[in-house]
Amino acid sequence: MEEVENDSEKYQALCEKLCEYELIVDSAEQAIERPGDYQEQKKYYSGKKKMHTIKNQFIVMPGGKDIGLFSSFYGKLS
Template sequence: MHDSLTYDQLQNLWKEAEMVHLQKKAKAEEVKATKNVKKAGRKITLSNQEQILLTLLYLYQYPSFLYVGAQFGVCESTANTIFRYWLPILHELLPASILEQVKKKVGDLEVVKEILTVYELTVDSTEQPIERPTDNEEQKEHFSGKKKTHTLKNQLIVLPKGEDIVDIKIG
């Protein structure tokens, strides 16, 4: 059974994400004022709401960035850029997985360990091709010897029947 996002919840997410985005933008402007920073690349034409929807769609379906970009009328690299920008913001705003919750509350660790030892966990991993990163360290991090290309590695750990998500790793 999937937890779905109601329209009201989506609107609240948009508002909260917009506030975080504006804070992030204000900090960037402060840095820009003190340093000679030039912004490269084309201006993204999608609204913030459309960018958040693009990110949520990618997280929900894990299609290629080429497919997501086509759905929103942007190129593959722009879809990737949008996803990488909004992911940390949404990660901050959306509910944490069981393991992330435990990291925040050390006392719950033993309870969660006990619960997780009772169940058999299902782990699924996939790799989505991405454009070759320009940063050398990031290239090394994202290169997949198995796929012989640069990929974004995703892992999902769930309880039986996919009822509860235990942990999600994207990167």
């Protein structure tokens, strides 16, 4: 999806094709080293995991074909 994000015509065509399928959306939280700057630490600290993390969201088709990995999010964000 990221390859066609900037081309609105191709992006629209891809979205229409994907509407025909059931997709599985999941996410994973990954531990990272604690950032040196305190303000950065606050962004990445996950209170749930009690560590500094980033969260990745990905989409796969039921057969296991990977559709895409979406941008990482700060550990603090849901």
